[in-house]
Amino acid sequence: MDINYQIPRSALIWVLVSVVIVLIPQTIRMPIWVTVIAAICILWRLLISQGKLNYPGRKIRIVVVLFTLIFSISQIRSIGIGLDSAVSLLALGFVFKLIEMRYKRDIYVVLSLCFVMSMVSFLYSQGIVTSAYIAMTVIIILCAMIACNRSSLILEAESTVKLAMKITFQALPLTIVLFMLFPRIAPLWAVPTQNNASGTGVSDEMSPGDISQLVRTSGLAFRVQFEEEVSLPNELLYWRGLVLDDYDGETWRRSRSRSAYGNAAAFGNFRFNWEGRMETNGIPLRYNVIMEPTQQPWIYGLHLAEPISSGIFLSRNFEMFNNGLISQRLSYDVASYIENQTDLFLTSSPRRNNIEIPAQGNERSLQFARELRAAVDTDREYALAVLNYFATNQYFYTLNPGLLGENRIDDFLFNTMEGFCEHYASAFAYLMRAVDIPARVVVGYQGAEYNPFENYMMVYQYNAHAWNEVWLEGEGWVRFDPTGAVSPTRIELGAEAALRDDPAFLDDFLFTAMRLGGMGWINTLRLRFDALEYEWNRRVVNYNEEVQFELLEELIGDVTESKAVLFLLIATALVMLGVGVAVIRVDRSAQRDPVVNLYVSIGKELEKIDLPRKRGEGPLHYRDRVIAERPELAEIMSELTELYVQLSYRSRTVDNLQRNQTRQLKAMLNQLRFKLSPLAKISGKV
Amino acid sequence: MIEDLPGMGKTTLSYALAKALNLKYNRIQFTSDLLPADILGISIFDQKTNEFNFHPGPIFSQLVLADEINRTTPKTQSALLEAMEERQVTVEGETRGLPEPFFAIATQNPFSLAGTYPLPESQLDRFLMRLRLGYPDQRAERELLEMNTEMDRVEGIKQRLTTEDVNEFRRQSAEVIASDSLLDYVQRLINFTRGKNEFHFGLSPRGSLSIMRAAKTWALMCGRNHVVPEDVQTILPAVVEHRLRASTDEDGHTGASLVQRLLNEVDVIK
Numbered sequence: 010m011d012i013n014y015q016i017p018r019s020a021l022i023w024v025l026v027s028v029v030i031v032l033i034p035q036t037i038r039m040p041i042w043v044t045v046i047a048a049i050c051i052l053w054r055l056l057i058s059q060g061k062l063n064y065p066g067r068k069i070r071i072v073v074v075l076f077t078l079i080f081s082i083s084q085i086r087s088i089g090i091g092l093d094s095a096v097s098l099l100a101l102g103f104v105f106k107l108i109e110m111r112y113k114r115d116i117y118v119v120l121s122l123c124f125v126m127s128m129v130s131f132l133y134s135q136g137i138v139t140s141a142y143i144a145m146t147v148i149i150i151l152c153a154m155i156a157c158n159r160s161s162l163i164l165e166a167e168s169t170v171k172l173a174m175k176i177t178f179q180a181l182p183l184t185i186v187l188f189m190l191f192p193r194i195a196p197l198w199a200v201p202t203q204n205n206a207s208g209t210g211v212s213d214e215m216s217p218g219d220i221s222q223l224v225r226t227s228g229l230a231f232r233v234q235f236e237e238e239v240s241l242p243n244e245l246l247y248w249r250g251l252v253l254d255d256y257d258g259e260t261w262r263r264s265r266s267r268s269a270y271g272n273a274a275a276f277g278n279f280r281f282n283w284e285g286r287m288e289t290n291g292i293p294l295r296y297n298v299i300m301e302p303t304q305q306p307w308i309y310g311l312h313l314a315e316p317i318s319s320g321i322f323l324s325r326n327f328e329m330f331n332n333g334l335i336s337q338r339l340s341y342d343v344a345s346y347i348e349n350q351t352d353l354f355l356t357s358s359p360r361r362n363n364i365e366i367p368a369q370g371n372e373r374s375l376q377f378a379r380e381l382r383a384a385v386d387t388d389r390e391y392a393l394a395v396l397n398y399f400a401t402n403q404y405f406y407t408l409n410p411g412l413l414g415e416n417r418i419d420d421f422l423f424n425t426m427e428g429f430c431e432h433y434a435s436a437f438a439y440l441m442r443a444v445d446i447p448a449r450v451v452v453g454y455q456g457a458e459y460n461p462f463e464n465y466m467m468v469y470q471y472n473a474h475a476w477n478e479v480w481l482e483g484e485g486w487v488r489f490d491p492t493g494a495v496s497p498t499r500i501e502l503g504a505e506a507a508l509r510d511d512p513a514f515l516d517d518f519l520f521t522a523m524r525l526g527g528m529g530w531i532n533t534l535r536l537r538f539d540a541l542e543y544e545w546n547r548r549v550v551n552y553n554e555e556v557q558f559e560l561l562e563e564l565i566g567d568v569t570e571s572k573a574v575l576f577l578l579i580a581t582a583l584v585m586l587g588v589g590v591a592v593i594r595v596d597r598s599a600q601r602d603p604v605v606n607l608y609v610s611i612g613k614e615l616e617k618i619d620l621p622r623k624r625g626e627g628p629l630h631y632r633d634r635v636i637a638e639r640p641e642l643a644e645i646m647s648e649l650t651e652l653y654v655q656l657s658y659r660s661r662t663v664d665n666l667q668r669n670q671t672r673q674l675k676a677m678l679n680q681l682r683f684k685l686s687p688l689a690k691i692s693g694k695v
Numbered sequence: 696m697i698e699d700l701p702g703m704g705k706t707t708l709s710y711a712l713a714k715a716l717n718l719k720y721n722r723i724q725f726t727s728d729l730l731p732a733d734i735l736g737i738s739i740f741d742q743k744t745n746e747f748n749f750h751p752g753p754i755f756s757q758l759v760l761a762d763e764i765n766r767t768t769p770k771t772q773s774a775l776l777e778a779m780e781e782r783q784v785t786v787e788g789e790t791r792g793l794p795e796p797f798f799a800i801a802t803q804n805p806f807s808l809a810g811t812y813p814l815p816e817s818q819l820d821r822f823l824m825r826l827r828l829g830y831p832d833q834r835a836e837r838e839l840l841e842m843n844t845e846m847d848r849v850e851g852i853k854q855r856l857t858t859e860d861v862n863e864f865r866r867q868s869a870e871v872i873a874s875d876s877l878l879d880y881v882q883r884l885i886n887f888t889r890g891k892n893e894f895h896f897g898l899s900p901r902g903s904l905s906i907m908r909a910a911k912t913w914a915l916m917c918g919r920n921h922v923v924p925e926d927v928q929t930i931l932p933a934v935v936e937h938r939l940r941a942s943t944d945e946d947g948h949t950g951a952s953l954v955q956r957l958l959n960e961v962d963v964i965k
Contacts, residue, residue: 604876605964624962625958628923628925657874658872658873658877658924659920
């Protein structure tokens, strides 16, 4: 066999390392035994290279093919045709190729597959950690490619890695240009998203226990950045999600069917004349929200939010809906009129909807409500009286409330007296409706964590909350939060503070729990990392066709196809030229030793007084010429030259003395600079 | 090799050198009918002892002046040149070493006269240096004119160095340090001559070795134990001129301008 086709040992190690690195992120998604098979194949290939095992024979290979076939069929049966099954199949084929890897060309196949496999991670996540990991993967695969093509005499991994990094960095500017300018063509086929992904976040139904379940998770819901710097107190940070106005005695629902959510525009005659239902005389608060995917169409905003981004619609109850399920991170701009109220007049149909309660049950609560209403003059006073009732009696705010019986409201109000926000919101709305005051439940998030590093807010799932809106004559819909009456800490300081001592809160997240314990530097680190991720999402992941078009418009005026292509070509050419020049220049100065570099800068210094070093001029001649022209530099030039000659020509090894002398030479260069600065000015004037 | 017009003192110079170093000196006048045996020596049958006795030729001395070397035939030229390169002479199957130290100085007239055999490049390459004396300066000429005969002065030269001194200097010059930076420079110089159209051919490894030898010796003469680029530049014209030819060259004297290009265009430090 021709030696040129053999696989060098060092290259093989690199290839196997790349394979391992590429497979690691996939191991969490693949069935465990795929990982085991991968490990076996890698080990097998390693043993082949040591001569302890042989390449698989025909029989084994047939078995492997059959096995893979059966495997993929079973995968498709159990989890359907989806990303996960495709990834497992790809991984299997990929690792089986390893034990067939005999010649160099097989290595190239494997390495190309490595690139494909590494890109698979992007289908799942485009976060900054994934991206950094893939960048590292690419460098390692490059190392493998380099090792393959290097003479086997060069074995040091260090030089291979250095070269690979160099290549990567050289490619970076072009990557950026292509990322920014290359037309974003829609894929020919859609990648099926994970079919087992379930919706997260606030749901459009609320039964007791729903939100307290959500609060136990630590996931991020969305990040918010205000256009101007405002410091809103926590009491104002009510991120409205959905308005639930249909109560059946157990569950609060949105009074419209869920089936229509897929198409928000069709969903609810959205473009209604909402301006007529409110006064917008306040100054709107503008902000941008980047929301994590929820697989649901509704999005969140502060009080009385008006969407600015296209593709977002407002409903009758001033909820906001995205046109389509949110399966990727969504960024949208909103303006909120936090000083204004809606629906100063309530027509009969919504009024009817918002005072409906089940005809039977909860007699005691009804009785209680009527008595309390009779004791006060206005609806507002009644609402405040109910809040006061919650505050003054022994109600508890807890994640683990007792179970409720048939008459839920009665049971909660007079028996268990402990509950989470949904209990209080539910009871409060019931008590309002009991005396014909229109009231409804609003679900969303309350509070936020402020990140000072990038000046934005983070809202987590544990910020999930439910509160009420009560319609008062002359005031419109007014927000009431019974939870605040029970546990003011929840509203003022947030869920973390209110629930810190509740063992059920985030008990399975050690890290999260730790930051609540107040370990300063960990928290800082976490905030910094989140800030980084926020920036990444905002600038990189959200860089879509629209943003690209805006950028192009800014750069070249109105965008035509040919103009854009020309611009792309020019930018590409310029970048490649730049990189080429940089590569040549950097290479040269990297090869030169520091002493020579210092001497070259001496020549450059003297160039300022029109005495540049000539190409073919030795140091002594140069010294003599400079001294002849500028006798005042005689001393320093002689010393400089003496040092340089000593360093460059007197010995062949580098020792401490030389290092000292190099430092001395550097000092002399600075001295020369100092001396020359007035001289240069004079000659410049002349 | 000394090359200059007739009457410029080529012979006198080499004679003076021999006197100053106290070397055994022989002068061979190269003519077109000179045979190798005239230089190397010949074995003559001795009738008394009934055997051949070797009579060493003029080459067996420490300093040989080969006058007007380009007037003789290539066959004879190469006999001298073998001796120069190998420091030994092979006559009739027997190899005889030459005395130490051994210098060969050749002179040649620059004009291509009728009946001359210009030395081929291969043989020119064997000379360490090619010098030109040029006209003497005013003061020297004056002194010259004040003398009765030029030989008076030469006869008066006293021995300055012993053979041991010369050997010691040679040993020391081998110990002169040539640093990496300097070797880089020399390599840049050599590479500049190679693979370029205007150079008919590049410098040979022998040429580059000669540069180093000459540069080290020059450094030693300047009292340094290390070579600086100036040393190389000083000796470069003498050492390299006769080894270079421009591709447009007709008579072998374009080396000088090429060396100037080398000196000006090859960067000393990078």
